[in-house]
Amino acid sequence: MARSDLLARLQDQRKLRQAQGRIRVRRSVGRRDGVRLEVGGKWLTGFCSNDYLGLSQQFEVVAALQDAAGREGAGSTASHLVCGHHVLHEQLEHEMADWLGYPRALLFDSGFMANLAVQQALLSEESDVCVQDRLNHASLLDATRLAGCRLRRYPHLDSEGAMRQLKNAADGAAMLATDGVFSMDGDVAPLRSLSLVARMQEALFYVDDAHGIGVVGEHGRGCVADAGLGVNEVPLQLATLGKALGGHGAVVLGEDSLIQHLAETARPYIYTTALPPAQAAASLAAVKLARRDHWRREKLAELIATFRDGARRNGLELMPSETPIQPLLCGDEATVMALAAALEQSGFMVGAIRPPTVPEGRARLRITLSALHTIEQVQTLVEATARARDLLAYEQSLNTAGA
Incomplete structure (x- = not known):
């Protein structure tokens, strides 16, 4: 396609968006x-x-950011596997894992990249399938497409629909993925019934609890804990640092073997500059406040x-x-x-x-x-x-x- 044709197509698409408001x-x-x-x-x-x-401007969080920036500078200077992994990153991972009751956590620059990392690293074959709630966040849906596996969607909050999609899956690996709290509707996924579906169909259950961590359940431990579930039922979950915790970035929590595999193979983790240590210090302070206040x-x-x-x-x-x-x-x-x-x-x-x-x-x-x-x-x-x-x-x- 010629450049002029591409520009004309883009103009037509914008005119359509204008007409649709x-x-x-x-x-x-x-x-x-x-x-x-x-x-x-x-x-x-x-x-x-x-x-x-209300933690994004809380004085202890801001003070931790300023103090760490004064000591460590503005950036991490490299990826985690080169020389960008700082002790503050490690402390934040340990704090999140302890709070949410998981063996291990891995820090990412964003929830979008974390969701892509999980699916690219675990669903690498064309025969693999990811079954998702129809109203899942765009990062989960796009991650499946970019991973190259098959995407199957079920009606919103419909555990039986998830079961049907998994039953019709091919012989490859299967993942059942859902938001914890849905970002546009504010409702909560039926995690207990979905975890049962995943276990019956031998699928890996993954919960993106970006909007649940910090606000849902006792001590703000999120939707998974509030449903009485843990690492045995939900081997992987995502928690963002930029919602209730007021900062930036995300962590994936899970079984040690799964987290180790992500750290060694996930392209969005390996090939990107690590989060600034100062930002990790701010998030560490925010987690402690979320647990306490x-x-x-x-x-x-x-x-x-x-x-x-x-x-x-x-x-x-x-x-x-x-x-x-x-x-x-x-x-x-x-x-x-x-x-x-x-x-x-x-x-x-x-x-x-x-x-x-x-x-x-x-x-x-x-x-x-x-x-x-x-x-x-x-x-x-x-x-x-x-x-x-x-x-x-x-x-x-x-x-x-x-x-």
Whole structure:
């Protein structure tokens, strides 16, 4: 294909996205102060970050980052297997493994790369198969395609569907992979029944608990522990450091033999520069706080209850989530963008999520809560959302009448 043909195709694709209302726009944040952020010179109360425990600016975490940067510099200088593996990386891996009750952990630069590493290293044959929930995160789905094995998807939260897909798998290796907490819906996978399916079908069970670690279950140990499962039932799980822990990076936890295999063969681990030691120091401090500060999860639970109660009283259509991710269904792209714009005018920043991130007709405001929010801020958000919905409905009725 000639370069001019490629550019013409890209232009046509952008015109289509414009017609569908799916143009993505980056917003530059000037400053942050807790849950408040300055965007375009205006201070907004943010209800769109994944900083669920409020640790990204916590003074002990920031102090650990600054102290380590002062001693160790800005970067790790090399990959883990050359000279980039620092004692701070090792301490972070040990702390995560101890917290979540796994024999060993391996540190990655991102959850996306960690998911790719797991599947490329373990599902290397064309006859291998990865069976996944239809609403899994893009990193899990893309990892299967990039690994070169076969992808089979089952209906959301449907353990029987997972069983059927595994039964129809070929003779190669099989993996059953699921999110713990689903990032766009906020609901939790049926891990106990899925673990039984994996055991019956002799498939490796892998859980990406990016949005569960730190907030779900006793001591914030995530969905796997909350379901009463461990390394015997879930030999591999992923925990990100950039959600509830407020930093950057991810760890894969699992059986010693599996983690050793990843460390020796996973291309996204071997061929990339290690996370800066200073960032590892910050995440290490954040993990210790997440383990210690139970009040953060208690505060989150109170905020979630306040939000859902207020939404019900105001007739807002919520999805069945008891996590900090509270999606408000809007249906079409035009409605969700109009509501997000109205909320910004009222002083709130909320994520407007549209296809293809979510299915057609399922556009929603993805409202996320943090332990740093106040009850008053949550109540004011609910009231502002209800007003914006009513005003939009009134305007639409006038347009319909005028037509």
